[in-house]
Amino acid sequence: MDDKLQKPFYALLGVVTLGLLGWGASSAGAQGVAFGLFTALTLGGSLICVWERSVVRSAFSLMGTFTGVAGLFLLLGADFLAVAQILIYVGGILALILFGVMLSPPDLAERKLSRVLGGLALMLGAVAWVGSKVAGTVTWATADVLPEPSTKVDEIGVGFLDPEGYVVPFELAAMILTVALVAAVYIARRKASDLTDPRAEERA
Amino acid sequence: MDFLQFNPEVDFKLLLAVPLIPLVGYVVQIFFGRFLPRKGDWLLTAGMFATMCITVLMAAKAISHGFSSSEPFFHLSKDVGMSFSWFYQEGKDAADPLNMTAGLLYDGLGAAMLAVVGIVSFFVHLFSTGYMKGDKRYHIFFANISLFTVAMLGLVLSDNILFLFVFWEIMGLMSYLLIGHFSHDPSTPFFHRWATWASKKAFLTTRVGDCCLLIGMMMFWQNFQTFQFTELWRLTSEEVARNGGEWPQWMTIAGLFIFGGTVGKSAQFPLHIWLPDAMAGPTPVSAMIHAATMVAAGVFLLGRTFPILSPDVLAIVTATGAVTALFAATIGVTAFDLKAVLAWSTISQLGFMVAAIGTGGIGLVAGLFHMVTHAFFKSCLFLSAGSVIHGCHHEQDMRKMGGLRKRMPLTFLAMGISTLAIAGIPMFSGFYSKDKIIQAAFMKTSLEFSGAQAFACFALPVAAALTAFYMFRMMFMTFAGEYRGDVAEGHGHGHDDHHDDHDHHIVHSEDGGIAGGHPGPVPHESPLPMTLSLLVLATLGFLGGKFWLADLDILAHSKPWFMKLVSPEKMYPGIELMNGYGAQVTDAMLKSTYDSAHTWAMIISLFVASAGIFGAWWIYGPRLRTTGQAVVRWTWTIVCLVLAYLFGVPLVGSLIEGADTLVVVAAWIIGLGLLGYVLMRTTKWIVGVFAGLSRPAPENIADGFGELYVAVANKYYIDEVVDASVIRLSMLASKFLRWFDETIVDGLVLLIGRINRSGGGVSAWFDQKVVDGAVNGVGALTQTFGFIARLFQTGRIQQYASFAVAGGLAVAAWLLLG
Amino acid sequence: MGLGAYIAVSAVLFAIGVVCIVARRNMIYVLMGIEMILNAANINFVAFNRFNGDAMDGRMFAIFVIILAAAEAAVALGIVLNVYHLFESIKPGDADLMRD
Incomplete structure (x- = not known):
């Protein structure tokens, strides 16, 4: 059953990515495309990480997450932080995790799809519910015109x-x-x- | 001579060093002895040598002073600064009786006694280096014997009775440890048990005397508030003088208690029972106990406390001493154990001393004099006995000895001299003191007749005869005839290998020492340190009474050295003795009685000595029949010479009394030669006479005495009587007390316990039902909640993380919805 | 893009990180989930910083978070290796010596 779900999962990821890119382009042009791309990279990497059976694949997919977050930092004008993110996370912590992966035994049977999917549904549902509540009521004091970073x-x-x-x-x-x-x-x-x-x- | 002048500054330090040197040696030895080379015996022996040198030097000073003047040598304690306060209390007057001082009292008696203790102790140490070789607790032995000596030295030097008592007790403890020396050696089962038992017996028996001494001491303190000897003497004499010459009753009682200390320590009847068993200790210890230290302390105490003893006490002292002297001598006749003979002879001789001191006057001096000479020859006798026992492989039964004269010539020589001394043969030290004792008894009886004195006049000469008898019996059984012990075949050995043999004897006597010496090599002479000690002590036993080689005054017409050094006037300077002769006895009477008593005492003591020796020879001497004619002639010649000497010399001497010394010597030699010649010529006749008579075997004589012999051989059943009375009574009393304790006292306690218990039952019910119920209820509640809470505590961190997230979401939900 | 978009991304990343920690039976995943959550927090820091006057404070905090994350990763990895050595397993549920 796992293997059957593999393709639909990646297909779904591709569709979501395209949706994000489209939504970005329509809302903010080139910057929106970049935002959609980095968001897709971040969330897709982390989703693959949770989904994948092999720890090595999960670890490598995490590289996408870290890179995506670095891109979001760039978009937020924090150049130094983006570089530090890449250097420390991708170059250091990820290497460390990979060492841990290498030094521990592989266990391909530990993933329970029901738990992963159930957890995702529960958590994303909770986030969506909180987000819908918050988005409607809370307003953040944001500057109308952002200063040059x-x-x-x-x-x-x-x-x-x-x-x-x-x-x-x-x-x-x-x-x-x-x-x-x-x-x-x-x-x-x-x-x-x-x-x-x-x-x-x-x-x- | 300058160095013999008394110098308080230096002499005080020298005298302090006397007990301190062995004390320091003891401390070093007890802690580090086992690590020192040769286990430290050289250290203590060298220390004792130094001590001996000091004591002899000080004695020489005392003699050089005491001979030249009638003043006491020096009598220093509190006033002159030879003292230190040891129990000083701030805020009290210096003269307060509770501010006690301790000091040195060193007079003629102390000088003589100190020198004797120093000399004998040193030679006992020297002897022990040979005798105790190979012992498992060699270093402990030396440490203990050293402290034993310290106690005696300190006791002699003490200027107050409290310090004397302290050292007295230390000595009691050390005697316990030393008599029990073998009780730690399980490899000799017999000694193991015997020594344990004997040491306990000695300690407990002397304890009775110690208690008496303590009580007497306290009675005097209560009345006089002082422990100083000098003060006690003075206050007593003043008190009696104030009382018009009558002694207060409390003083008599206190004096009796003090004499009780002597009875215990000096083994007087009836507390003598510990001394014969004290030979369970090593022989050098016996030599110390019997000669210089333990038993001498009691006599020394009498010497120190003489002025505070009332005439009634002195009569009891005399009676006790006479009884002890006589009955111990009879027991000595029946003993077969070599050391037992010597032990009973010690008790007998102590009886002489005590009886003499009880007579007062010259008797006091004579008793103390006998203590000194006795220390020399008895230590020599005991060490010789040790040498014999050592040579005979720890055989102590005289019936298994014999013929040792040729095998142990030096031991024979030393023991022979000492035996002659104790038997009271002129020229030998014992004669001079024993002669004086009998003289004192005669004097006292003829001047102030009393039952005790008359009994002493009878008992002491008889005891002297018995002394000569049993001592020569011992000599004949040990040294004459043929060796009767077992000799292992093919185990002969020369002189070269006997050192290895010594270790063998002491360590490996599995079958237990005295109980049976095992068959070993033939007896042999002891090594040099032992024989050297024997010979030196024998020399002192020979000349220690009167150095007659200097003036050839063999019969002691002039005073022996001790009597020049010690006299009541010099011992108790400035004290008027209230317990001497009554007012009706004038100086002239004293003088005339002195001379007649002296003559009679000499004649009687010579007679009893020769009678005793002859009797011993008659029964135990070598059998002429069984030896060749040459041996008969030779032996008889010796006997003739001895008889000629014994009877001829005093006869000539007393005939020409007052004549020139040279004439006396010439007459002595001529008379001796003549008598000897005549007797030798008549040998054949006399031998015929004696050969015609059949000499009885010892066993037959014993049988002839029948029940009496059995009683004496069993020491008059005194041990049994004590066992049946004192010990059995104590046991009965303790059984009763135990019954009382178990039934009455325990019953009461149990009753109270039951009451408490029933009260406790009520309390327990309340506690269990109410208090515990509440506590348990709370506990159960907690447990229930805990059980529920435990369901969440799975120990899985991921569950915990889930809970945390769920909690966070719940908070968010509450915030958003609330 | 507005602040809300960034916050939404951060929230979703956080949710996925929590799932990663809770749902997988492997300590390495727990580590990775923690990194995701920290990253989500960092996005929030930087985003709020950017949209609230760009006063550097948020960025500084993000840097501190990165530092702590690095330290945490090193220590956690050491723990994981030791746990594996002791229990022959890196399932979080197996390390239960302190339970009960």
């Missing part, structure tokens, strides 16, 4: 080091990174006792 990278560096700004969270983040990395190394390290080859005992 700042593209200077040095503003971020100044923000980090400004005593009025984010110097304390910055230092804390540095600390957390250091500790977390040391802790990660410590946790993942194999103990000396584990390094003995069990076959050596058998031979003896």
Whole structure:
């Protein structure tokens, strides 16, 4: 049954993508097309990730999500953040996840389609319901004319080091990174006792 | 000579060092002894050597001072600064009786006693390095014997009775540990049990005496508020003088209690029972207990407390001593154990000392003098016995000895000299002191007749005769005749390998020491440290009474050294003794009685000694019939010479009393030679006479005495009597108390318990039904909710995440709908 | 495009991330779901920043979130490997030693 649903799923994804692109083009022109493309990339990647049976495919599909989010950052004028997103997520975290995939056993039987589809229906339904409620009642104070987005990278560096700004969270983040990395190394390290080859005992 | 001058500053430190050196040695030894080379015996022996040197030096100072003046040597304690406060209380007057000081009291008696203890202890240490070799607890033994010596040295030096008591108790403890030395060695089962039992017996028996001493001490303190000897003497004499010469009753009772301490420690009747069993300890310990330390302490106490003992007490002292001397001597006659003979002889000799002190006057000095000479020859005797036992592979039964004279010549020499000394043969130290004791008894009786004194006059010479008898019996059985022990075939050995053998004896006597020496090699002489100690002590036993080689005054017409050093005037300076002779006894009477008593005492003591020796030879001596004619002649010659000497010398000496020394010596030699010649010429005749008489075998004599012999051999059943009376009574009392405890006391406790229990039942019902019900109800409720809550706690993080999301959505829904 | 479009994308991404965490029986998926949720949060930060005066605050927060995500990923991966070593499994339900 799984294999039969594979094609309809991807077909549905293609239709949704086309719909998104069309809706973007009709509402905001070229920028709308770009928005539809990145949205399709983000949501499609994550949907494939949930859907796919193989962890490797899921991990690679996640690359689409991260790239899409980076594109959305570009659209929002956050160039530096988009680059950092690509560098850290696609280059770092995704590689890390792939290592995890490689170091753990494959288990192709663990996916229950009913659970995935049920969960998706439930969650998307909930989101749709909340969205419909919110969209009708809440108004966000948004500027009518958006200012030119700042593209200077040095503003971020100044923000980090400004005593009025984010110097304390910055230092804390540095600390957390250091500790977390040391802790990660410590946790993942194999103990000396584990390094003995069990076959050596058998031979003896 | 300068260095013999008394110098308080230096001498105080020297005297303090006397007990401190062995004490430091003890502390080092007990903690580190086992790690030292040779297990540390050299350390303590060297320490004791230093101590001995100091004591001898100080004794030399005392003698050089005491001979030249009638003043006491020095009598220092509180006033002169040879003391320190040890129980000082702030806020109390320095003269308060509770601010106690402890100091050194060092007079002629202390000097003599200290030197004796130092010398004997050193040689016992030296002897032990050979005798105890291979013992499993060698270092502990040395530590203990060292502390034992410390206790005696401290006791002699104490200037107050409280400190004396402290050291007295330390000595009691150490005697317990030392007598029980073998109780830790399960490889000798017999000693193991015997030593355990004997050490307990010694400790508990002397404890009775210690309690008495404590009570007596406290009675005096309650009345005089002081423990200082000098103060006690002075206050007593003032109190009696104030009372018009009458002694208060409490003082007599307190004096009796103090004498009780002596009875326990010096093994007087009826608390003597511990001393014969004290030989369960190693022989050097016996030598210490019997000679220098333990039993001497009791006599020394009498010497220190003499002025506070009332005449009634002294009469009891004399009677006790005389009884002890006589009955212990009779038991000594029947003993077959080598050390038992010596043990009973010690008790007998202690009886002599105590009886003499009870007579007062010269008797006091004579008793203390006998304590000193006895220390020399008895330590030598015990060490010789140790040497014999050592040589005979831990055989102690004299019936299995014999013929050791040739095999152990040095031991024979030392033991022979000491035996002559204890038997009271002139020239040997024991003669001078025992002679004086009998003289004192005669004097006291003739001047102030009383039942106790008369009994002493009878008992002491008889005891002296028996002493000579059983001592020579011992000598004949041990050294004469043929060796009667088992000799293992083909196990002969030379002198070279006997060192290995020593280890063998002590460690591997599986069948238990005295109970049966196993067949071993033939007896052999002991190694050098042992024989050296024997010979030195034998020399002191020979010359220790009176150094007659210097003046050839063999019969002691002039005073022996001890009597020059110690006299009542020098011992108790400035104290008027109230317990001496009554006012009706004048100095002239004293003087005339002194001379006549001296003559009679000498004649009688010589007679009893020779009679005892002859009797011993008659029964136990070598059988002439069984040996060749040459041996008969030779033995008889010796006997003739001894008899000639015993009877001829005093005769000549007393005939020409007052003549020139040279003349005396010449007359002595000529008389001796003449008598010897005459007797030798008549040998054949005399031998014929004796050969015609059939000499009885010892067994027949014993049978002749019948029940009496059995009673004596069983020590008059005193142990049995004590067992049946004191111990059985204690057991009955404890059984009754146990019944009382179990029935009455426990019954009461149980009753209260039952009441409590029924009260508790009500309380328990309330507790179980009401309180517990409430608590359990709450618990059950919690459990129910917990069971429900537990359904959600699956431990699956994904479920938790679902719950979190559901919660978030619920909140959102509530916000949107609410 | 307006703010609502971005928020909608972020919401849908969040929903998919939650499904990813809850529905799959593999710890790696849990990790990936967490990354999706963080990304969804980041989109919101940046979008609100953009449409509320572009004052940098949102962007800075997004950067901190990325930093924490990186740290979290490293530690979580170490945990996953250790869990696999201990339980021979990376199913979240199997690591249940602390249960009961």
